[in-house]
Amino acid sequence: MNEKQKHLDAFELFYKLGGVGSDENFSKVSGKFQVTERTVWNWYKKFGWKERIHLRKIDVNKEVIKKTNTQLAANKAKYLTYVHKLFDDWKKKVDSGEVPVEIKTASDVDKIVKLALLLQDEAGEIIENVIIDKDKCIDRLKRIEAKYNDINGDSRDSTTGSDRDSSDTSG
Secondary structure, three states: OOOOHHHHHHHHHHHHOOOOOOHHHHHHHHHHHOOOHHHHHHHHHHOOHHHHHHHHHHHHHHHHHHHHHHHHHHHHHHHHHHHHHHHHHHHHHHHOOOOOOOOOOHHHHHHHHHHHHHHOOOOOOOOOOOOOOHHHHHHHHHHHHHHHHHHHOOOEOOOOOOEOOOOOOOO
């Protein structure tokens, strides 16, 4: 059977109904096109509606992403225009001496360096990846807890949870 306009129209309705192969959707399509639900089910299989729905959703998502990216780019350009205008106005005031620019603290230098790096698409912060040894951390916490207990007169041994002998001062 060749796909005819009737089948294409039925597919479009099926897509508008959400594209899910359910009894409810097959019933609505069959009612609209005055065929049995079994016929609609056969069209669904014969003309690959499930795959077509999947491909159409991919195409729609691509289009949405494209439009979103276009809008984001336009917004960034607009906002950068405002930022450049503000900066140019501020620079004119600095150049005329109306607004003094002074570096007074190390924090000022840090901010200027970070801004320069940011403007050059460089990282403004150093991010370190730290691998933590869980067992070492637990041992260290137990030692800290034991020292805390010694200071506060707690007689429990943090490493074993049992009472320590009061004559043991090795902690």
